[in-house]
Amino acid sequence: MTDIEQVARNAREASTLLQSITSKQKSLILSSIHDKLAENKQAILEANAVDKANAEQEVAAGKLSVSLFKRLDIEGKDGEKFETMLQGIKDVDSLYDPIGQVSLSRELDEGLNMYRVTCPVGVCLVIFEARPEVVVNIACLAIKSSNAVILKGGKEASATNQKLADLIREAIDATPTPEGATTFPANAVQLVSRREDIDKLLDQDRYIDLVVPRGSNSLVRYIQGHTRIPVLGHADGICSVYIDEFADVAKAPHIVVDAKTNYPAACNAAETLLVNSKVLKTTFTKVAQALFGANVILHADEASYAYLQNESGLTIPEGKLVKAQEGDFDKEFLDHEIAVRVVDSVSGAIEHINEHGSKHTDVIITENKDNAELFMRRVDAAGVYWNASSRFADGFRYGFGTEVGVSTNKTHARGPVGLEGLTIYKYRIYGNGQGAGDYGVGKGKRSFTHKTIPLDEVRNKFVI
Amino acid sequence: MTDIEQVARNAREASTLLQSITSKQKSLILSSIHDKLAENKQAILEANAVDKANAEQEVAAGKLSVSLFKRLDIEGKDGEKFETMLQGIKDVDSLYDPIGQVSLSRELDEGLNMYRVTCPVGVCLVIFEARPEVVVNIACLAIKSSNAVILKGGKEASATNQKLADLIREAIDATPTPEGATTFPANAVQLVSRREDIDKLLDQDRYIDLVVPRGSNSLVRYIQGHTRIPVLGHADGICSVYIDEFADVAKAPHIVVDAKTNYPAACNAAETLLVNSKVLKTTFTKVAQALFGANVILHADEASYAYLQNESGLTIPEGKLVKAQEGDFDKEFLDHEIAVRVVDSVSGAIEHINEHGSKHTDVIITENKDNAELFMRRVDAAGVYWNASSRFADGFRYGFGTEVGVSTNKTHARGPVGLEGLTIYKYRIYGNGQGAGDYGVGKGKRSFTHKTIPLDEVRNKFVI
Known part of the structure; x- marks a missing residue:
């Protein structure tokens, strides 16, 4: 198994555990990440300084644009960018839990109820360039929506990205598990950094459910053309x-x-x-x-x-x-x-x-x-x-807090994609032993009732 | 332009017109199709007899299975299958209009409102085998959801498929247009029949938004591997x-x-x-x-x-x-x-x-x-x-009436896909001249209010 296949498998395993994480625990994790990053601001800025020093040479050599250089900076004027990043974690925490929401609720027959309930898409791969605070934004959106995420950031920000990802994983690991709840797996958030990892990740359609490329037109087109995994994003903005x-x-x-x-x-x-x-x-x-x-x-x-x-x-x-x-x-x-x-x-x-x-x-x-x-x-x-x-x-x-990306797709999610775009649903059926052969025309056969169950009655039935 | 590219363009043009078709007109069309097929039962059965006669030879030669032969039949015992098909049209008609439904409604600022409103996916290609009544089922689902559809049926049922598609198109053409409404385009429903058309259609990602293959595992896998268009369906059912x-x-x-x-x-x-x-x-x-x-x-x-x-x-x-x-x-x-x-x-x-x-x-x-x-x-x-x-x-x-197919995808739609799986949404914003630069921090700048507008207030705002 290659390193990258292992990363993808880790994410899939984490994703399975994440299916039964509680709202409360997700909130604990987000607080824990917030505090960890705040406490380690100095170390993050040091990592960022390394990236900036490298980038300065690239700018001097004409290999990097000044605007790209600016995006690398994580501190901002008077630390404003850093504060915004921290605030973003709290903002995501304050959003409603997108998992366990019921969008359809129906009695198929007495004692046979069906609910369409939101669940995470599963494993998302997000590929982005330059701006290191994306690591934090996306990690928080993934956690809030119970998805495992694999992040591939830009080479220019590699030291900062790595520091942020390490701190996030430490924060996850250190969060106390509420009694009875599943341990939250640090592999919910993984970072890979090499350009050549992209192609290997795009092959992991067995483990990865969604790719979100955020970057240049050419990057997005490349990804769209090189994977069987659904791609959410946009190449052009005309x-x-x-x-x-x-x-x-x-x-x-x-x-x-x-x-x-x-x-x-x-x-x-x-x-x-x-x-x-x-x-x-x-x-x-x-x-x-x-x-x-x-x-x-x-x-x-x-x-x-x-x-x-x-x-x-x-x-x-x-x-x-x-x-x-x-x-x-x-x-x-x-x-x-x-x-x-x-x-x-x-x-x-x-x-x-x-x-x-x-x-x-x-x-x-x-x-x-x-x-x-x-x-x-x-x-x-x-x-x-x-x-x-x-x-x-x-x-x-x-008003989505932050966004995973902007989609010009015709299916799944369009426009700015927030938490909801990282969810899909399952049909849950609760029976007491019914077979499909019990229904139909003829003696002793039952008929479907197909009665709507008011959504208000089941609103919080599946949020844990 | 090839024939097939023309078919795809026709569908796209029809799709644009379908974006502003009213509920009432869709209902008229569905009634009109119902009556047309009922009146022409004899002609349909004659076409079906041609297919069955051809298929009998294939069965005799061991080239076609008996179960496939059975699926070809459109009449059924005592005409029961034909009646079920006709009833299916009424069932689809009786479902709620899936277009124009509001799923998010928010005041961004006073005088700047945003609504997320369902709309058709656009142009769907449905590839199926054997059962000719699928032509009718899918055509009706497409019309009800304001989508244009291109149907590719099985060779075995080609005479029946063609007869059904011709009658459906005639019924569409003959439906009187309510005052002020757009003419409903017959190209909302098109049928192609040659096996080699499939590959050409799979290349039309510029015009086709969604492919739904209904058929053997190998057909579905082939399609998944040969197109950039999103595919909705399932290969295996394990x-x-x-x-x-x-x-x-x-x-x-x-x-x-x-x-x-x-x-x-x-x-x-x-x-x-x-x-x-x-x-x-x-x-x-x-x-x-x-x-x-x-x-x-x-x-x-x-x-x-x-x-x-x-x-x-x-x-x-x-x-x-x-x-x-x-x-x-x-x-x-x-x-x-x-x-x-x-x-x-x-x-x-x-x-x-x-x-x-x-x-x-x-x-x-x-x-x-x-x-x-x-x-x-x-x-x-x-x-x-x-x-x-x-x-x-x-x-x-x-309780979905009928289904377009069953999806094992992780995005867009899962499980049995009814009308909702053929819809997506647009974000509509209603302003009175606002620019994004009017908002932010500083003198004279405005702030977003991000107030929820109760869905009950806008429930029927966009259904026409």
């Missing part, structure tokens, strides 16, 4: 904002500028601006002006280019208006750049988005309810917003 | 029944015999019997006797073989007790045969099942609540039953 015929001219510039410039490198930043041809001369002019003012380059299609250049009367800053090229509408600029296209109607916008978008988050700006509803129904995306910036697509903003 | 130390001797024989013999070829039939060593001489003896009486061959491990042969005092029918071979515990017998293994404890049973089972449905027979709960928590399967036969794992018995 979000569009559509300015409808009935857009409010007072709202549009603010929404578009926020969607583009609030954090251009994020997956929920707008990459495409669709404009109804009827508002070129009105709302669009204001929006374009605001975008130029925010230092954004417009990659404009023929109609919008001609209008801006020849008719708009706007003073266009040098280099900020360029003609859209083939591929600009299928691209993440991840910078102060946006592709602009004129469409005839809300249907034209829907068609464009369903053809070119990445099913992440798309926005309509309009005061017309019918157009908004049509857009929100027919655009095939995890998030569909009416008069709000695409930048709201985020677990914290949705 | 279900186990565990007779606990505290099993009721009066219940055990009935449950085990039902689980094994009620329909041995089904995926939810028991293939493995696990016996606690403490009840070998008591409950197991009764169970073995009942199994022999039901004409079942026991593939017994060393301990159970030795006991039955030397100590049980049972008269063992010729050939009904054999020694278990390597692989017998990882096998679907799909016949009157069962593998038997002695274990020491409920934990031993759990370990065996998690190692050898197929995550389908597993049963514990016990009067001990703690053992039952431990088993139901730790066994990793779509169904975990206490004192009831594994044969209950079925959409009809669960």
Whole structure:
């Protein structure tokens, strides 16, 4: 057995034990992790200093970007990032227990009851880059949802990641087991660090139930193409904002500028601006002006280019208006750049988005309810917003505490994925000796009653 | 563009329109299909006669099994199968609309509300064998859940399948469109028939969102290994029944015999019997006797073989007790045969099942609540039953009307999959111009309120 197969088996074994961990014990563990990390802040910062020193050389040699370097830092200004990380543990602890929730409850026959009850997915592999606090975030989400997790972090943060994972495992080990409860296994959280481990892990479909890649487009695509394990995440984030015929001219510039410039490198930043041809001369002019003012380059299609250049009367800053090229509408600029296209109607916008978008988050700006509803129904995306910036697509903003990742999948979980995305369900049936052959048509045969049992009656039946 | 790519694109286009179909219109279509099939019973039976005549030759030539031949028949004894098929359409119609259901509802801020609302998965490909009534079942489930579906049926039933699909499409086309509603596209239901179409369809991950294979183990495995599209289904159905130390001797024989013999070829039939060593001489003896009486061959491990042969005092029918071979515990017998293994404890049973089972449905027979709960928590399967036969794992018995298939996946949907398994959700946000940059720490910045909006208040907000 290879080391990696052993890691995967350990996780599976831990996962089985985690199926019967209590809410109370999960809470004890999370407190214990919180305190352990707080007490060992100095040691964590020392490990982080090692990573930063190595990274500084890489930056100097031009091998690492400054923004990546910044993400490595775990302390933040006046220790703010570290405090946020610690607070995050308490936030996860304060969420409701996602395990043991009943979503369907039915009497099949007298004395034969069925319940659909949430349970952990099992073993999750989370692959991420740079930011070491992800170790803590994901470990806490996994514990809260009774999943075992294997973490593969970025090479740049390896010393910090290792220190954090060690402390988390120590904290788990040291948590007293409440009477009668299962010991909580430290292997609930495991860290691997070598790049070559990824391929070996992707082969462990026997033990691993879900892979969550958080990172570059190329990393995600690679993983999607190299495993039989279900992958939850997103490669692209091509979000569009559509300015409808009935857009409010007072709202549009603010929404578009926020969607583009609030954090251009994020997956929920707008990459495409669709404009109804009827508002070129009105709302669009204001929006374009605001975008130029925010230092954004417009990659404009023929109609919008001609209008801006020849008719708009706007003073266009040098280099900020360029003609859209083939591929600009299928691209993440991840910078102060946006592709602009004129469409005839809300249907034209829907068609464009369903053809070119990445099913992440798309926005309509309009005061017309019918157009908004049509857009929100027919655009095939995890998030569909009416008069709000695409930048709201985020677990914290949705009130999920933190997020495992953002999914553009069509199954299981979409959008920012919090604890619920790490759960699935089992059907539990409670009988007293029934066989299926007892039911049917004919003498002495029974019939199913199929009566709904009110969920309120069984709400806490399976939370332990 | 190939024919098949065109089929996939047609489905995608239909799917977009289906996103805004009303409940009322779906109901009209289902009635229309019901009436169309009832009126054209004769023509359907004629098509079925063609398939049956062809199949008879195949049976005579030894190329087709008699059981497969039986499944081809769409009329049944006294027309009973045909009536059941028609009734199934009404049953699906009577189910609640799974689209537009709100599962999360939250005020992010005053004037900024978020709703998680169910929507169709989009385009589903369902691959099945032999039974032509599946065309009708699946078409109705797809329509009710606003999905477009591509059906690939078995060659043996091709004339019947084609006739049914043609009539369904005619019925869709002829349904009057309620004022203001979208025309319902006939391409919501498409049928392809050639074996070689499967591979081409599996490549259409751009247009197809979900594949549901219903058929042999080898078909399912092939599909799982040859597509990037999520696959919902099961290859194996290795279900186990565990007779606990505290099993009721009066219940055990009935449950085990039902689980094994009620329909041995089904995926939810028991293939493995696990016996606690403490009840070998008591409950197991009764169970073995009942199994022999039901004409079942026991593939017994060393301990159970030795006991039955030397100590049980049972008269063992010729050939009904054999020694278990390597692989017998990882096998679907799909016949009157069962593998038997002695274990020491409920934990031993759990370990065996998690190692050898197929995550389908597993049963514990016990009067001990703690053992039952431990088993139901730790066994990793779509169904975990206490004192009831594994044969209950079925959409009809669960009260789902009919089923798309049975899933042993760990994500999206598990167990018998009804309408809900064909849905996913979108996050809808309703704002009035907010940007994410409006929120945060600092002067003039707003904070999220994250207030729960009671689901009762929004229950019907999105059902159209």
